[in-house]
Amino acid sequence: MFTRAALPSWIAILGGAVFPFALAPFFYWPLGLISLAALFFSLQHSATTGAAFKRAWLFGFAQFGLGVSWIYVSMHNHGGTPVWLAVPAVGLFAGFLALIPATWFALRQKLSSQSLAVFSFAAYWFLQEWGRSWFLTGFPWLYAGDAHLSTVLAGWAPITGAYGISFILALTAAAIVVVAQTRNWAYLIPLLLWPAGDALRNLNWTHNIGTMTVGVVQGNVEQNRKWLNEEIFPTIDRYQEDTRSLFGNDLILWPETAITLLYQRYQPYMELFAEELQAHNSTVITGIPFRWPRGTELEGEYHNSIIAFGDGEGVYHKQRLVPFGEYIPLESAIRGLIPFFDLPMSSFRAGDPEQDLLKVTVHSGEQNDLALIAPYICYEIAYPDLVLQTARNADLLVTISNDAWFGDSLGPKQHMALAQMRALETGRWVLRSTNTGISALVNHHGDIIQRIPVGERTGFSAVAERRTGETLYMRTGLTPLLILAFGLIGLAALIRGKRHG
Structure with a gap:
């Protein structure tokens, strides 16, 4: 041998x-x-x-x-x-x-x-x-x-x-x-x-057009209990409670599927919390599952989505889905064979490639400005081509994930590094929030400015640059x-x- x-x-x-x-x-x-x-x-x-x-x-x-x-x-x-x-x-x-x-x-x-x-x-x-x-x-x-x-x-x-x-x-x-x-x-x-x-x-391929204050909430919700019915409202309370200490930041980022209620069911609670956010000049961007309502062309179809509410707006549906995690190839043939294929929210529909950027109001003294935010869900940040397409008109990139699936293994660390590489390639700052870590703010050189390690329930506030311009890689x-x-x-x-x- x-x-x-x-x-x-x-x-x-x-x-x-x-x-x-x-x-x-x-x-x-x-x-x-x-x-x-x-x-x-x-x-x-x-x-x-x-x-x-x-x-x-x-x-x-x-x-x-x-x-x-x-x-x-x-x-x-x-x-x-x-x-x-x-x-x-x-x-x-x-x-x-x-x-x-x-x-x-x-x-x-x-x-x-x-x-x-x-x-x-x-x-x-x-x-x-x-x-x-x-x-x-x-x-x-x-x-x-x-x-x-x-x-x-x-x-x-x-x-x-x-x-x-x-x-x-x-x-x-x-x-x-x-x-x-x-x-x-x-x-x-x-x-x-x-x-x-x-x-x-x-x-320097891009230039600073101003700053905005940002916050991140890392809820550290236990993955094995995250989707239980009895955990839905305690989780909502957790994120809203942890966010109140970050009020005043222009943007506060929650993780992927931070809210495990469908978007339509969360709306009444969202509208109440949006009033608090508006009173403090803040916008929350969060992950949430979305289902098309009755009477629409896509009735009953699900998306893994991001919404902005409070002093901002926008909805984004994830484009690049994870095989066997968010959709099942040959679904009718293999569902039921392995429990992993029957996990909650494992049958999503891909979002349209042409989607608007999210909008966040930036408060600076008496003058307000509008920041355009390019969102990415989970391993979408790993796709250089996808990030290049949507980053061109964005002031800031945000990425949310639920890396709790992988514990404190190599996966979350590799995922964090991919977000850093996208910042370096696009000359943009990246704000990242995950359920259990690693959550971080990354500058346009790919350096981590602030971070929360794996396994902590906490948050942070920071100042991020809004940048414009294109790197050569973005152009070609x-x-x-x-x-x-x-x-x-x-x-x-x-x-x-x-x-x-």
Whole structure:
């Protein structure tokens, strides 16, 4: 089993296993380079398409098996799935996700083999991350670039996004392997992208147009009791009570489904509390389930939603739903098989892509202003493309979640880091509220200004900047990277064809 022939496969597995430690909460970013170098080396020693597929799959299986192991917490601790079923279910999920890099790198082997190896590796690494962002609604998690919130490469985020940083990392890792093998120092030229990133950190892509006062309430409601009927009104009382100490802030943010009543049933209580909020010049933005009433075209359909009330207004319905959490693929066939698939509020409808931003009145002396707020629910903040689209006209980004599903595991820490990366990419401040943590305020450099750790019932008040303008990444999106990547793989395929022609 530990033969010389098996060595590349074992290197691929070990490379995938260390990958998550480059990301939050560890941020041992050199391990990301080591991980990618291990994958590149194992692919160098893959003579066939099948071998490349196998080794990339082994890498991905180890990467996702450890990196998203927090899914076990939601399935077992909160979803009622027994250990003997939850563990293999996480393994199946990791194995399925691993098919994506396996397919892309098998294609690389078939089309170009080792032609332009360093550049084609970087191109295919970026493309497999990009493909994972949209395939079957997408899972934009565990990107290599997300490890570099605070390194010199952070300067590239407003230009290329986390995807571009991933490209630079793959290019660097592959180049280092080739230099170690050949002593051809010319391959170290890509390392110049690192000091360039440091210089780019000094650029300001957006500018301050004013400030607003913000507050966050972290209710810390026990997940296993959250949806019980007897907890509905005590939870409402909890959030309203904790909010009164934050009155006077322009915006006060509650978590995803902070209110477990349907929007229509909560309205009478909301209107009463809205009077208090208006008297103190405050707006609450909260998550709440929404059901279309009788007589409407979508009668009976549910949304996972956000509403603004008090001294502001707006409704937003979540667009990117979580498979098996908020909707069930092939629902009629698999509902009832596993208790996890029958959890409350697990059959939502996706919101329309064209939705208005939320509006919050900002009070400054005798003059009032209107702030436009871009909202994101749960892992919507993980989608760079979605955030780029709605952030353009927004003064501030808010994201709400209920990470109580995952306890104090890796999941909430990784999720927090994704919100920080979106702030860095868009040049906007991000306000985040979750049921059990991590709740935080993040500035436009991706730095956490204030935070509440996991497991505390508390809140905070702070001052956030409202910013306008567009980063280069917001203007161009992924178009330049896609052109570069497909150009490189086309050139590599052409060179290989001429060699074998």
